[in-house]
Amino acid sequence: MRLPLLLILLPLLALSADFYIFRRNFRHKSKWIKILWWGLSLVTLLLVCIGVTGLFAFPGKLDINISMWIFYIFFLVYMPKWFYSIFSLFDYVPRLWKRKKGKWGHMIGTALALYVIGSMLYGAFYARQHPIYNYRTISFPNLPEDFDGYRIVQFSDLHLETLGSAANYLPRWINRINQLHPDLIVFTGDLVNRRGNELPPYMNELSRLSAPDGVYSILGNHDYGDYFHWENPEEKEQTLRSLIVNEEKMGWTMLNNRSVFLHRGNDSIALIGVENWGLPPFPQYGKLDQAYSSLNDSVFKILLSHNPLHWKHEVIPHSNIDLTLSGHTHAMQLKLGWEGFEYSFAEPLYPEWSGLYTAPDKHQMLYVNEGIGCVFLPMRIGARPEITIITLKKES
Numbered sequence: 001m002r003l004p005l006l007l008i009l010l011p012l013l014a015l016s017a018d019f020y021i022f023r024r025n026f027r028h029k030s031k032w033i034k035i036l037w038w039g040l041s042l043v044t045l046l047l048v049c050i051g052v053t054g055l056f057a058f059p060g061k062l063d064i065n066i067s068m069w070i071f072y073i074f075f076l077v078y079m080p081k082w083f084y085s086i087f088s089l090f091d092y093v094p095r096l097w098k099r100k101k102g103k104w105g106h107m108i109g110t111a112l113a114l115y116v117i118g119s120m121l122y123g124a125f126y127a128r129q130h131p132i133y134n135y136r137t138i139s140f141p142n143l144p145e146d147f148d149g150y151r152i153v154q155f156s157d158l159h160l161e162t163l164g165s166a167a168n169y170l171p172r173w174i175n176r177i178n179q180l181h182p183d184l185i186v187f188t189g190d191l192v193n194r195r196g197n198e199l200p201p202y203m204n205e206l207s208r209l210s211a212p213d214g215v216y217s218i219l220g221n222h223d224y225g226d227y228f229h230w231e232n233p234e235e236k237e238q239t240l241r242s243l244i245v246n247e248e249k250m251g252w253t254m255l256n257n258r259s260v261f262l263h264r265g266n267d268s269i270a271l272i273g274v275e276n277w278g279l280p281p282f283p284q285y286g287k288l289d290q291a292y293s294s295l296n297d298s299v300f301k302i303l304l305s306h307n308p309l310h311w312k313h314e315v316i317p318h319s320n321i322d323l324t325l326s327g328h329t330h331a332m333q334l335k336l337g338w339e340g341f342e343y344s345f346a347e348p349l350y351p352e353w354s355g356l357y358t359a360p361d362k363h364q365m366l367y368v369n370e371g372i373g374c375v376f377l378p379m380r381i382g383a384r385p386e387i388t389i390i391t392l393k394k395e396s
Helices: 002-025 031-056 062-095 104-125 166-180 200-206 233-249 309-318
Strands: 132-140 150-155 184-187 214-215 250-252 260-264 267-273 301-304 323-326 335-338 341-344 355-358 363-368 384-395
Touching: 002 031, 002 062, 031 062, 062 104, 132 335, 166 233, 166 384, 200 233, 233 250, 301 363, 309 323, 323 355
Parallel strands: 132 384, 150 184, 184 214, 214 250, 267 301, 301 323, 323 363
Antiparallel strands: 150 384, 260 267, 335 341, 355 363
16 A cells, blocks of 8 residues: 555655746756756656665565665655745745735745755765764662762664665774763664664674673664565564574673663662563563563662653553663654754654653653664754763762
């Protein structure tokens, strides 16, 4: 159903913008300008048809990075056209009163189109490859004394298959994380994009991550192989097992519905990890009560849970877990606004989509990391890859 809809809807919207802009701006231009205009449009439409067909009609056959760049080229060409078309149409409003067509819509539409082009180029060729390092200090009244100042580095959602050229920057990211001198490093899911065999080429680099209390990870929805066309269920299961084994070989500790205790002096805290838990269509493999049986005891607890929806739907109602660390949303790789007033199209689906959140009781907290990798489009606009440095403080 999705394939025919995309094949019809995308070209229809694209051609509508092409005809409108052509009639308004190019119909009286030279033959070569007309040929260039329609030639670029037709090549772009042909590419996106190939991309859509490859993704849905032949799942797993077309390289995902090729598909992503095809869709990127399509939107790089047509997003500016759509913005221009929408705003320039306001120039015709005066015609309702039999007045002359305006020009402000044309100028605003042109400016917005150029801004969109610049943002998309910046998002693909710079922002995607240069993470931001967010420093957060979070205070808790019940934090054990010996953990005051404890430093955690969180990163998430690498989606290794889709890194492409950004993979060249991975050694730099690893070095930077180690230079932060964390007490603990956590990875909150989606290490791979579709298959566990994406990991081996990166194992040497990722195994260089080091912290006194270790590197811990959990599984995200992409890690299970649910987005790949498998010949049989056994192959899918074997790939998942190999992913888990390879993470252990890197020196990472997988917390699949289990927990460990971290010690400082005479004090200790619990680090809990669950498998992916999400609302349908995402599977609910996560079993919080299995990971830690005494969910309301007096121990200070940190939970790793990939999908932030888990916090509101299960963590808050059924536990007193102090801090939950999640990823998953990527902030939809598009964040608008400025510090203190930010919006992402992720918000309707994920009310907690980025940054720090506090439960109504003021005791439980959630931090959502925007991740490093990309899905669908190889770009990030306003939502650069994120590495988070969390310092725990005892509230006096």
